[in-house]
Amino acid sequence: MEKFDVAVIGSGPGGYVAAIRCAQLGMKTALIERYSSLGGTCLNVGCIPSKALLDSSEHFFNASHHFSTHGIEVKGLKVNLDQMISRKRDVVKVTCDGINYLMKKNKITVLNGHGSFINPHTIEVSQISGAKITVEASKFIIATGSKPSSLPGIEIDKKRIITSTEALELTDVPKHLIVIGGGVIGLELGSVYARLGAKVSVVEFMDGLIASMDKSLGKELQRLLKKDLGFDFYFKHKVTGVTAKNKEITVTADNGKGESIEIKGDYCLVAVGRRPYTDNLGLENAGVKTDAKGRIEVDKHLQTNVPGIYAIGDVINGAMLAHKAEEEGVFVAELLAGQKPHINYNLIPGVVYTWPEVAAVGYTEEQLKEQNKRYKSGNFSFKASGRARASMDTDGFIKVLADADTDEVLGVHMIGPRAADMIAEAVLAMEYRASAEDIARVCHAHPTFTESFKEACLDATGKRSIHM
Numbered sequence: 228m229e230k231f232d233v234a235v236i237g238s239g240p241g242g243y244v245a246a247i248r249c250a251q252l253g254m255k256t257a258l259i260e261r262y263s264s265l266g267g268t269c270l271n272v273g274c275i276p277s278k279a280l281l282d283s284s285e286h287f288f289n290a291s292h293h294f295s296t297h298g299i300e301v302k303g304l305k306v307n308l309d310q311m312i313s314r315k316r317d318v319v320k321v322t323c324d325g326i327n328y329l330m331k332k333n334k335i336t337v338l339n340g341h342g343s344f345i346n347p348h349t350i351e352v353s354q355i356s357g358a359k360i361t362v363e364a365s366k367f368i369i370a371t372g373s374k375p376s377s378l379p380g381i382e383i384d385k386k387r388i389i390t391s392t393e394a395l396e397l398t399d400v401p402k403h404l405i406v407i408g409g410g411v412i413g414l415e416l417g418s419v420y421a422r423l424g425a426k427v428s429v430v431e432f433m434d435g436l437i438a439s440m441d442k443s444l445g446k447e448l449q450r451l452l453k454k455d456l457g458f459d460f461y462f463k464h465k466v467t468g469v470t471a472k473n474k475e476i477t478v479t480a481d482n483g484k485g486e487s488i489e490i491k492g493d494y495c496l497v498a499v500g501r502r503p504y505t506d507n508l509g510l511e512n513a514g515v516k517t518d519a520k521g522r523i524e525v526d527k528h529l530q531t532n533v534p535g536i537y538a539i540g541d542v543i544n545g546a547m548l549a550h551k552a553e554e555e556g557v558f559v560a561e562l563l564a565g566q567k568p569h570i571n572y573n574l575i576p577g578v579v580y581t582w583p584e585v586a587a588v589g590y591t592e593e594q595l596k597e598q599n600k601r602y603k604s605g606n607f608s609f610k611a612s613g614r615a616r617a618s619m620d621t622d623g624f625i626k627v628l629a630d631a632d633t634d635e636v637l638g639v640h641m642i643g644p645r646a647a648d649m650i651a652e653a654v655l656a657m658e659y660r661a662s663a664e665d666i667a668r669v670c671h672a673h674p675t676f677t678e679s680f681k682e683a684c685l686d687a688t689g690k691r692s693i694h695m
């Protein structure tokens with residue numbers, strides 16, 4: 228039996244980052260992963276492969292829709308989906324290999340196999356070969372992540388009725404992809420196939436897209452996905468069943484008026500969220516409690532009800548995002564080393580990698596209204612941005628919400644070109660509690676998309692933006 232200072236279960240962005248930081252801080256660290264490839268959902272079947280396909284499909288879409296306006300003539304353009312998927316696999320492989328390298332570099336013991344608590348101090352790792360290893364550690368960090376969830380009455384057959392995992396490995400471009408769920412994953416993967424020529428219909432229970440973000444973003448994204456990619460939307464529809472017959476799938480839904488409708492397609496992507504994954508983890512043997520949604524309960528130090536056992540990432544409460552999991556991984560490692568780390572959960576940015584991209588941080592306008600907070604709003608449209616005109620990306624806007632009395636920025640909501648990268652400036656500014664005027668007075672390079680953020684901040688100060 229090997230003894231470690233820390234054993235981390237799960238090698239996703241939460242787990243592998245926690246393991247690296249623990250090792251860097253001098254702890255003898257083990258990382259337990261049930262799959263042969265490290266990196267978890269994010270690297271293998273999440274963030275990285277979806278972005279690889281989003282980039283490839285965007286190139287195709289631009290070549291077929293925008294190149295001629297730029298004066299570039301292309302003949303015989305066609306999609307080679309096999310090659311696209313193969314490139315995506317290469318990106319995943321190189322990225323996952325990078326994690327292997329980091330494990331070696333930091334002298335972390337990687338144990339491949341399914342980990343299960345035998346008691347609060349010991350884990351049994353069942354390897355694919357059938358061999359079992361027992362691991363003892365002073366501290367444990369559970370980072371077992373999440374799996375796609377489904378709806379009652381829907382059986383995912385992984386062929387025609389699929390989750391995001393299968394959607395990253397299709398062998399043909401769907402003719403009509405029906406996406407259940409108007410959240411981030413459904414819209415990103417829907418965009419991939421719409422850009423490659425699929426008709427995409429989104430069936431959503433709520434009355435808008437990306438429901439947890441500022442309502443203005445969902446509305447604009449809906450308009451643009453319809454205009455640019457021909458998306459159809461079925462809002463306030465409750466899916467009651469999905470059936471597959473040969474290559475045809477039928478989605479039945481209650482349209483909210485007491486009528487049942489049918490939508491037919493050739494693939495159905497079920498993207499209704501993810502559930503925390505603790506299957507066969509032996510939590511009962513360690514005495515670790517979960518909540519009604521199956522998430523591991525933790526206190527403000529991310530410690531479970533059992534002293535010495537911590538949990539981070541998708542398996543606990545909060546946004547299911549890779550960077551949130553990473554922050555929590557570093558937080559626990561530093562805490563174990565006796566430091567006093569801090570996470571500001573209000574400043575975890577959210578991003579949707581559609582085109583245009585959507586990104587946000589801080590409070591939404593709806594939340595500020597609910598809190599009866601007095602706020603000011605500043606806006607800037609990319610139509611007025613010279614940089615956006617040069618690249619033909621004039622759709623979208625940036626909205627800045629600031630405290631009406633102190634001018635402190637409380638929320639930034641953007642939909643537009645490179646919003647995913649631009650939001651970092653807002654996060655940094657808000658971390659240092661900048662006012663809208665602070666940002667408006669900072670010189671931004673011209674011409675860049677970031678000038679639009681400066682202009683939106685200027686608008687929020689009440690001094691009005693220069694270029695609008």
Ligand SMILES: Cc1cc2nc3c(=O)[nH]c(=O)nc-3n(C[C@H](O)[C@H](O)[C@H](O)COP(=O)(O)OP(=O)(O)OC[C@H]3O[C@@H](n4cnc5c(N)ncnc54)[C@H](O)[C@@H]3O)c2cc1C
Pocket residue numbers: 236237238239240241242259260261262266267268269270272273274275277340341342343370371372373391392412504506507508539540541542547548549550551552580
């Ligand atoms: C299609 C898609 C796109 C996404 N895009 C983004 C994005 O762009 N940006 C973003 O921030 N987030 C994105 N996410 C979400 C992101 O992937 C997750 O939030 C993130 O991976 C969570 O990290 P984690 O470390 O908590 O868990 P995971 O990444 O899920 O990793 C958990 C690991 O634990 C292992 N494991 C589980 N149980 C055991 C056990 N008992 N023993 C051993 N190993 C075990 C699993 O095999 C897995 O490798 C996306 C998700 C999907 C599905």
